[in-house]
Amino acid sequence: MKTFADKVRDVVRKIPKGKSMTYKQVAAKAGNPKAARAVGAIMRTNYDESIPCHRVVRSDGSFGDYNRGGTQRKREMLKREGAL
DNA sequence: TAGTTGACCGGAA
DNA sequence: ATTCCGGCCAACT
Numbered sequence: 001m002k003t004f005a006d007k008v009r010d011v012v013r014k015i016p017k018g019k020s021m022t023y024k025q026v027a028a029k030a031g032n033p034k035a036a037r038a039v040g041a042i043m044r045t046n047y048d049e050s051i052p053c054h055r056v057v058r059s060d061g062s063f064g065d066y067n068r069g070g071t072q073r074k075r076e077m078l079k080r081e082g083a084l
Numbered sequence: 085t086a087g088t089t090g091a092c093c094g095g096a097a
Numbered sequence: 098a099t100t101c102c103g104g105c106c107a108a109c110t
Binding site (some may be wrong): 004022023024027034035036038039040041042043044045047053056058059060063064066067071074 | 092
Binding site (some may be wrong): 027037044 | 104105106107108109
């Protein structure tokens with residue numbers, strides 16, 4: 001039985017290039033549609049290199065936060081990949 | 085174990 | 098449009 005954190009990491013890892021999912025969508029795919037906040041908490045503590053956490057955005061259409069460089073860094077990443 | 089914090093969401097003022 | 102409040106869940110102290 002995988003934990004919620006494991007599922008979240010797996011889901012985020014499966015996000016195709018040029019696509020972006022909301023925290024809520026990721027949480028829903030992980031099994032908890034109401035755990036959007038938890039997703040952020042997990043990414044913050046356990047952000048892996050294999051996990052394109054920059055492709056995870058907020059439901060409002062904003063980019064949300066990031067660990068390295070902040071929101072602007074995230075925006076540039078998405079722009080570079082073609083998601084924008 | 086309990087309390088606080090936070091890469092969030094949705095609704096109300 | 099912006100600001101405030103309650104709610105959900107995981108990690109940290």
